[in-house]
Amino acid sequence: MSLKIRLARGGSKKRPYYQIVVADARSPRDGRFLEKLGAWNPMLGKDDANRVQIDTDRAKEWLAKGAQPTDRVARFLDEAGVLKREARNNPDKAKPGKKALERAAEKKQKEEDAAAAAAGE
Template sequence: MALKIRLARGGSKKRPYYHVVIADVRSPRDGRFIEKIGHWNPMLPRDSENRVEIDTDRAKHWIENGAVPTDRVARFLAEAGLVERDARNNPNKAKPGKKAQEREAERKAKQEEAAAAAAEAAAAPAEEAPAEEAAAE
């Protein structure tokens, strides 16, 4: 029997509350489970002590007996020091999309053109100014 350490959702609509349970992989998310070993309340602030509570002894027992934690539960267990979890990092996720990159390139090109035009305008009147003064006299 393949076992998972996973979350079973509880709570009411728009007020989630999760139980950390040991369940057969074939059972439904909120259905039958073998043992409840903790809970997670995402509505509490991140620094709250009661946000995540897991019975570490039971979790260690089930991991030794072949239970595999899901990604979210693995995070909790890694914070408790029970499981080593590789840090996942997707540097491309934070990059803007194609159209946003095109708009940014157009904006930079316009700024460069405006800066070049301003530099030319600043240089050109300085040369023409003495001629205008001479014509005014």
């Protein structure tokens, strides 16, 4: 049985509230779970101490048993100091593509030609 430490959604429409639970990976998102480890209330401010509550001791035990946290829960566990999460960053994503570079070079060349023509007259 593969275990996941994940979020189970609660709360009303447009007022989300999540429980951090340990569940079988095959069970539904809001379905049966083995244990509740904490809660996350995204409606609270990011600096609020009650925004994320986790029982770190129980989380460590479940991680030792082989439970895999989802990405969001891994972020919470990293903030709590339970788990070290590698930052996922793609620095090449924001760089312009080949055609954009060609257009920029063409534009620069036109500006240089125009400046040379204006200086030459």
